[in-house]
Amino acid sequence: MPFRRIAVGGPEEAIHPDALKAALAEFISTLIFVFAGEGSGMAFSKLTNDGPNTPAGLIAAAIAHAFALFVAVSVAANISGGHVNPAVTFGAFVGGNITLLRGIIYWIAQCLGSTVACLLLKFATGGMTTSAFSLSSGVSVWNAFIFEIVMTFGLVYTVYATAVDPKKGSLEIIAPIAIGFIVGANILAGGAFDGASMNPAVSFGPALVSWSWKNHWVYWAGPLIGGGLAGLIYEFFFISQSHEQLPTTEE
Template sequence: MPIYEIAIGRPEETYHPDALRAALAEFISTLIFVFAGEGSGMAFNKLTHDASTTPAGLVAAALAHAFGLFVAVSVSANISGGHVNPAVTFGAFLGGHITLLRGIVYWIAQLLGSTVACLLLKLSTGGLSTSAFSLSSGVSVWNAFVLEIVMTFGLVYTVYATALDKRSVGNVGIIAPIAIGFIVGANILAGGAFDGASMNPAVSFGPALVSWDWTNHWVYWAGPLIGGGIAGLVYEFFFIHPNRNRHHGHEQLMSTDV
């Protein structure tokens, strides 16, 4: 069972040079992603006098986040795995691909990266606000909760299929960042008009902290973490674990024949 792969890790992991380098990569990548995504929304608001909820604004947000995430994952994939998202890290943890302690280090780096990105945006734009994620008119908290679960499931499932599945390891440098960026862009087009389509607790945390607006903030943690966790368990249980068992069984058969 995939659940047996879960590991707490050793305390040394929190200060080992490799873990610190990986955390730094996560910090920089998340900063790049949030700066591009949040900055595009601020720029569009300035150019259109706060009309970011128009179809054009939604498309602009989708493109900015897709391009930004493509770059963020690409530049950190070979160092930290290119998570850039606490929900991805949580899904990877449940599948046994990262220990709990290393995952916590990643979370801290991701949250700091998002916060610093929003502070830099506020500083470099003359004090413009970094808007916290919010629900659109007529959208309930539970509507947004389900949306975040479904959208993040699709994102983390894509991460598993293109990056964490060892059978796809040769494509990590090319296919994975493109696919991950595309699914985020597509989900923003699908859910952005309803709740902003976060899919990433770090992306929601930075703007909320800098603007000090925590309205319905729990939705942008609970939804992505549940969706990411389900995706990790589903992919591990149905696609990776059975393949691993068949591989071990084949090896045992070969050794018996010899």
């Protein structure tokens, strides 16, 4: 049962070299991801003179986020697991695959990485705004809430199936590609409605740097619920309840 494996972790874990290396890897990968993802949106604004978003802009954002996440997960996978997302970390925690203390360390590193990426973008672009995630016209907070739950469920479920499941076999090789693809696809589906964050850290950095917190809770609550549900369901039904095939009897 996944609940039996949930652990808080000891204080020594906060200063353990492996935990610190993992936190640094999460910081750098999240910085890489947010710099490219948020930067693609800022580049679109510059090219269109702050014009309204268009289908081309949505496609560009999906491609930029998919490519950047593929790289960010790949470069951190062997060090920290390549979470690059507090919702993924939370999903791993409720499934009993990471301790609470290490998860908090990851969260801090991820949010710092996102914030530093936005500060660098603001400086590099001569003071352009790092736009916080917001709801489109006609979209309620509850619409966005459901969007974030469902999209993040798909993301974390993909992480479990391709990277966490001990029976994944050769799927681990394509895990970063699959993770990047589901994020890009979800941006195409939900980007026009609420920006399609699926990642509290990605939402936190721009909100902090631009100091824009309207409806910010949606971009934490939705992904954490979706990620937690995916972790529990996959761990319970496909990992904890699975059985090895019985050996065949030789004639």
